Amino acid sequence: TQLLEQSPQFLSIQEGENLTVYCNSSSVFSSLQWYRQEPGEGPVLLVTVVTGGEVKKLKRLTFQFGDARKDSSLHITAAQPGDTGLYLCAGFPPGGGSQGNLIFGKGTKLSVKP
Amino acid sequence: EPEVTQTPSHQVTQMGQEVILRCVPISNHLYFYWYRQILGQKVEFLVSFYNNEISEKSEIFDDQFSVERPDGSNFTLKIRSTKLEDSAMYFCASSLQVTSPLHFGNGTRLTVT
Numbered sequence: 001t002q003l004l005e006q007s008p009q010f011l012s013i014q015e016g017e018n019l020t021v022y023c024n025s026s027s028v029f030s031s032l033q034w035y036r037q038e039p040g041e042g043p044v045l046l047v048t049v050v051t052g053g054e055v056k057k058l059k060r061l062t063f064q065f066g067d068a069r070k071d072s073s074l075h076i077t078a079a080q081p082g083d084t085g086l087y088l089c090a091g092f093p094p095g096g097g098s099q100g101n102l103i104f105g106k107g108t109k110l111s112v113k114p
Numbered sequence: 115e116p117e118v119t120q121t122p123s124h125q126v127t128q129m130g131q132e133v134i135l136r137c138v139p140i141s142n143h144l145y146f147y148w149y150r151q152i153l154g155q156k157v158e159f160l161v162s163f164y165n166n167e168i169s170e171k172s173e174i175f176d177d178q179f180s181v182e183r184p185d186g187s188n189f190t191l192k193i194r195s196t197k198l199e200d201s202a203m204y205f206c207a208s209s210l211q212v213t214s215p216l217h218f219g220n221g222t223r224l225t226v227t
Contacts, residue, residue, distance in 0.1 A: 041221070042219050045217075100209065106156045
């Protein structure tokens with residue numbers, strides 16, 4: 001059972017297009033984190049969303065945490081080839097777990113073509 | 115910017131052999147972690163370590179695995195008798211506090227033949 005479901009699994013778009021990727025769960029999370037991972041490297045934290053309904057912006061990236069804290073989305077405006085990578089959402093297990101034991105989704109592999 | 119460093123970047127070993135994966139966490143961080151990522155699958159938590167002891171471990175982290183902080187800078191993951199299914203990318207991470215963001219290294223690709 002996937003605690004964190006990410007969709008789509010793959011996304012290939014042209015430079016300049018907008019896109020949204022999703023992270024969904026049937027469980028409530030106290031917070032969710034978004035990471036970006038490039039081939040041969042470890043995940044790099046982009047943002048943490050904590051409050052239900054929260055929206056955070058990081059340049060062209062907009063992150064939203066669902067009101068019920070069961071889902072999150074990442075929207076990229078005017079995507080660039082440098083945005084290419086694997087986008088992962090992660091959170092601590094519901095009902096406990098705060099010792100760094102993050103649960104990760106399988107990720108969305110984004111390819112932005114020039 | 116300080117970073118987590120891992121060595122080697124790639125390790126090939128035969129089934130049944132012992133391997134030690136090495137990590138140098140960020141120097142002022144207090145919490146250390148190992149995660150693994152089997153090819154094509156999600157990143158999975160293995161173990162967290164604080165104050166020279168394991169604070170949390172997953173079901174994956176069985177008796178074949180152990181961690182150690184042998185000195186003030188290194189953090190190691192040992193697999194005693196490797197199996198084919200241990201082939202994966204192993205990521206070390208560290209954080210300043212347990213609630214602080216995790217900083218990941220670039221991983222060691224372990225191939226068991």
